[in-house]
Amino acid sequence: MVVATDADGPEFGSLLYSLSDGFDMQDRHPYFKIQPRTGELCVSQDMDRDSGQTIHDILIKAEDPGGLSAQTYVHIEVEDLNDNAPVFDPDRYAVSISSHAPPGTEVLSVIATDRDSGRFGRVTYEVLPGDMSGSFTLDRQTGTLLLTSTLTHLGAASVKLSITARDGEGLTSVRPAEVTINVLSSAQAPAVFRRSRYTFTVPEDAPPGTPVGTVEAINPADSDSVSYRISSGDPQGLFSVHPKSGLITNVQRLDHESQPHALLVLQSHTASSPVHSTTQVTVTVEDVNDNAPVFPKPGDAVTVSQNALPGTVLFIAHAHDSDSGANGRVRYRLKSSGDGMFAVDRERGTVALTQSLRAGRRQSYSLDIVAEDGGELPLSAAMTLEVRVDRTAAEDGLAFETLVYQVEIGEGYRKDSRVIQVRAHPSRGAHAPNSGVTYSLEAEAGFPPAPFRIHPNSGWLFLSHNLDFETESTFRFRVSATAGNATPAEATATAAVVVLVLDVNDNPPVFGSEVYYFTVSEGASPRGLVGAVEATDKDSGKNGQLSYILLTDGKFFRINAKTGEIINWVALDREQHGQHRLTVMVTDQGHPRLNATATAHILVTDINDNAPQFTHLPASKELHVQLWAGVPAGSLVTTMFAKDLDAGENGTVTLSMAAAELRVEGSGHFEIDGETGDIRTTEMFAGSAESRYALTVTATDGGVPPLEDAAVVHVQVRLTSHFLPRIHRF
Incomplete structure (x- = not known):
C-alpha cells in the first residue's frame, strides 16, 4: 500500500491513486493494478518469474480533486519460488x-x-x-x-x-x-589409452613443431603395432600427432585470443581390431602478453563549466586488452594531470575534477591518459583528453552531478521501464530547489538513435523501444537541462549518457542446415572423421557457447561436443547397414538452456570386400549333371548362379568356363553365357562309349582388383537309342 497526504480540507484533500507512465498519462501495467481510493497495490494476474521480468519499477500518481498531484516510485522484485523441477x-x-x-x-x-x-x-x-x-x-x-x-x-x-x-x-x-x-565385444582387444583424458599446456608463441605432450595406448596383442591419429577437434589443423610415438606437436602458429583451448579426440588403432580406442586431449593455449591495450580513438574532448564542483566525473576512459588474466587487466594513470586539477581512477578509468576551476584562467587542459596492462613486461597505450573550461558560465548556472552517466540494462527489459535519473542543480547550493529545470535528450554524432525518452521534469529516463543486444549493444547520447527562470548564461547544462545493453539468452542456436548428408566408406577398420554439423548462436558469452550431443546411433558414431565433428569409431559394413540416420542436438550454456536439432544422413559407400558366391551349390561347390548323347546342339545343360553382396561394379558378376575332359571324343562341346550362367551344348555327341566332362565355372566381379569364386560342374554323357533326348540332373 502507498499513502499520500494532502494538507487541504475534505473538499480538496481526498486523493485518487493511479499508475502513471511518467508522462502524465495513465499506465496499464500487465501485472499490477492499484485501488484508486485506498492505494493498495495488487497483482492483476499470475506471474512467472522464470519466464518474465524479475524487477518492476512502478510509478504511482496521487491526485487531488483540484488537479494537484505527486508521484512516487515503487520498486518491486519478484521473489523466486521452487516451482520448477529439473x-x-x-x-x-x-x-x-x-x-x-x-x-x-x-x-x-x-x-x-x-x-x-x-x-x-x-x-x-x-x-x-x-x-x-x-x-x-x-x-x-x-x-x-x-x-x-x-x-x-x-x-x-x-x-x-x-x-x-x-x-x-x-x-x-x-x-x-x-x-x-x-x-x-571384439575377438581382438583394441589398443587402450592409458588415460581417458589428457591435459597439456603450450604457450601461444611456441614455434611450429613444439612438443605439446604424448599419449600412449597399450596393445594387448603385442604382435600389432599401435597407430595414432587426431579424429576430431582440430578443424583448423593446428596440431598433429606422430602416428607411432603418439607425440602431439603444433604445426601452425597458435593464438590464445582466437582459440584459448582445443579439445582433441585421438584414436588408437591396430590392423587386427575393428574397434578404435579414443581419448580426449585438452590443449590449453597459454596466454602471453602480446597485445597492448587499445583505446577506441586516440583523443577526445569534453567541456566543463568553471562552476563544476570537485569530485565531478568528466570522462570515462576505456581501453580493451585482448589478452587474458593479468595480461589483459587494464589500469589507468595520468601522464600529465593538468597541474593536479584532475585524477583518474586506476580501475574504472573515471576522470574526475579534484579542485575548483574558478580560480584559474586557463581555457583548456590537455590530459594524457595511459592504459597499462598487468603483464610481467607491461604494454601500454595512451590517449589525449582535452578538457575545455567554459568561463562564460554564471556563478549560479546549472550543473549536472556528473558529466558522464553510465548504466547497464538487460535487453529483456520491457518498453517504458525506468533506466536512470539524471539531475542538474544550480552550481551554488546543491540542495536548492530545481523544480524549474526541464530536461531533454540530444543525439550524439556517430551513434545510433537512442531508444529512450526523458521525463522533462524529473529527469528519469525510460525505454521507448525494446532493446536488442545483438542489434546494438551500446548507446551514447547527451542530456540537456534548462532552467526556466534564468539568464541565458545560467540556462543550460549538458551531460553524456552511456547505456550498455547486457545480453540475455533470447536466441536459440540455429543449425546451418536442417539436414546434413555425408558419405563414408565401409572397411575393416573405423574411418575416423565423417563430417561436421555446425550451428551458430547470436547471443554472447555463455549464452552463445555451444555443445553438440548425439541423440541416436551412438554405436558406430560419436560427436565432438565442441566442434560438431562426427567420428566413426567402429568399423562399418555396408552390406549390414547401408545408411545411418543420426539426430544431433546443439545446446547453449545460458539459463535456461536453448537448443535445436538437426538430422545427419550418412551413406556407407561400397568397397570390393565380398567375392561372388555360388549360393545354390553345396559346400563342396560341385554339381553333377548327366545328359543323353542324342541331344541336339544348343541344349541347356544347367544354369549357374553366383551372387555378390557388393554394389555397383563390385557386385556385377561375370561367369566363364574351362573344360577338362576325362574321356574325350571331341572338344568344345560346351559354352556358358557370361551373364545368365546358362551352360549349353555346342554340338551332337558321337561315339560308342560314355564321356565325362569336368567344367570349371569361375564367377568374377567387376571390382578393382577383382574377386572371384570357382565351382566344378561334372557332366556325364549317357548313350541310348531307345529314348528321346532328355537331360537328367542329380
Missing part, C-alpha cells in the same frame, strides 16, 4: 563403449536444467540403483558418467541406466534420463 533435455541417450575400455573412461554427459534461480535452480545428478549401476560412477555436479570397472565379462550387451536430477531444495525431475550403453 528437466532433462534430451531425456534419452545412446552411446557405445568397448568391452575392453578401462576404468575411468568417460562414457557420456547428461544435461538437466531448472528454470528457477539460486539454490532452487542448482542441479545435481544421481544414478538410480539397477543391475549394472555399480559399474559406473556419476559426477554429481557435471552429470558426467564414468566407468568404474571393466565390462569384458559382458561380451556384446546393452546396459540400461536411469539418472535422476535434483535441485537444491530436493525437488527431483519428473522423468529420469534413460541411458542406453551398447557394449561392443
Whole structure:
C-alpha cells in the first residue's frame, strides 16, 4: 500500500491513486493494478518469474480533486519460488563403449536444467540403483558418467541406466534420463589409452613443431603395432600427432585470443581390431602478453563549466586488452594531470575534477591518459583528453552531478521501464530547489538513435523501444537541462549518457542446415572423421557457447561436443547397414538452456570386400549333371548362379568356363553365357562309349582388383537309342 497526504480540507484533500507512465498519462501495467481510493497495490494476474521480468519499477500518481498531484516510485522484485523441477533435455541417450575400455573412461554427459534461480535452480545428478549401476560412477555436479570397472565379462550387451536430477531444495525431475550403453565385444582387444583424458599446456608463441605432450595406448596383442591419429577437434589443423610415438606437436602458429583451448579426440588403432580406442586431449593455449591495450580513438574532448564542483566525473576512459588474466587487466594513470586539477581512477578509468576551476584562467587542459596492462613486461597505450573550461558560465548556472552517466540494462527489459535519473542543480547550493529545470535528450554524432525518452521534469529516463543486444549493444547520447527562470548564461547544462545493453539468452542456436548428408566408406577398420554439423548462436558469452550431443546411433558414431565433428569409431559394413540416420542436438550454456536439432544422413559407400558366391551349390561347390548323347546342339545343360553382396561394379558378376575332359571324343562341346550362367551344348555327341566332362565355372566381379569364386560342374554323357533326348540332373 502507498499513502499520500494532502494538507487541504475534505473538499480538496481526498486523493485518487493511479499508475502513471511518467508522462502524465495513465499506465496499464500487465501485472499490477492499484485501488484508486485506498492505494493498495495488487497483482492483476499470475506471474512467472522464470519466464518474465524479475524487477518492476512502478510509478504511482496521487491526485487531488483540484488537479494537484505527486508521484512516487515503487520498486518491486519478484521473489523466486521452487516451482520448477529439473528437466532433462534430451531425456534419452545412446552411446557405445568397448568391452575392453578401462576404468575411468568417460562414457557420456547428461544435461538437466531448472528454470528457477539460486539454490532452487542448482542441479545435481544421481544414478538410480539397477543391475549394472555399480559399474559406473556419476559426477554429481557435471552429470558426467564414468566407468568404474571393466565390462569384458559382458561380451556384446546393452546396459540400461536411469539418472535422476535434483535441485537444491530436493525437488527431483519428473522423468529420469534413460541411458542406453551398447557394449561392443571384439575377438581382438583394441589398443587402450592409458588415460581417458589428457591435459597439456603450450604457450601461444611456441614455434611450429613444439612438443605439446604424448599419449600412449597399450596393445594387448603385442604382435600389432599401435597407430595414432587426431579424429576430431582440430578443424583448423593446428596440431598433429606422430602416428607411432603418439607425440602431439603444433604445426601452425597458435593464438590464445582466437582459440584459448582445443579439445582433441585421438584414436588408437591396430590392423587386427575393428574397434578404435579414443581419448580426449585438452590443449590449453597459454596466454602471453602480446597485445597492448587499445583505446577506441586516440583523443577526445569534453567541456566543463568553471562552476563544476570537485569530485565531478568528466570522462570515462576505456581501453580493451585482448589478452587474458593479468595480461589483459587494464589500469589507468595520468601522464600529465593538468597541474593536479584532475585524477583518474586506476580501475574504472573515471576522470574526475579534484579542485575548483574558478580560480584559474586557463581555457583548456590537455590530459594524457595511459592504459597499462598487468603483464610481467607491461604494454601500454595512451590517449589525449582535452578538457575545455567554459568561463562564460554564471556563478549560479546549472550543473549536472556528473558529466558522464553510465548504466547497464538487460535487453529483456520491457518498453517504458525506468533506466536512470539524471539531475542538474544550480552550481551554488546543491540542495536548492530545481523544480524549474526541464530536461531533454540530444543525439550524439556517430551513434545510433537512442531508444529512450526523458521525463522533462524529473529527469528519469525510460525505454521507448525494446532493446536488442545483438542489434546494438551500446548507446551514447547527451542530456540537456534548462532552467526556466534564468539568464541565458545560467540556462543550460549538458551531460553524456552511456547505456550498455547486457545480453540475455533470447536466441536459440540455429543449425546451418536442417539436414546434413555425408558419405563414408565401409572397411575393416573405423574411418575416423565423417563430417561436421555446425550451428551458430547470436547471443554472447555463455549464452552463445555451444555443445553438440548425439541423440541416436551412438554405436558406430560419436560427436565432438565442441566442434560438431562426427567420428566413426567402429568399423562399418555396408552390406549390414547401408545408411545411418543420426539426430544431433546443439545446446547453449545460458539459463535456461536453448537448443535445436538437426538430422545427419550418412551413406556407407561400397568397397570390393565380398567375392561372388555360388549360393545354390553345396559346400563342396560341385554339381553333377548327366545328359543323353542324342541331344541336339544348343541344349541347356544347367544354369549357374553366383551372387555378390557388393554394389555397383563390385557386385556385377561375370561367369566363364574351362573344360577338362576325362574321356574325350571331341572338344568344345560346351559354352556358358557370361551373364545368365546358362551352360549349353555346342554340338551332337558321337561315339560308342560314355564321356565325362569336368567344367570349371569361375564367377568374377567387376571390382578393382577383382574377386572371384570357382565351382566344378561334372557332366556325364549317357548313350541310348531307345529314348528321346532328355537331360537328367542329380
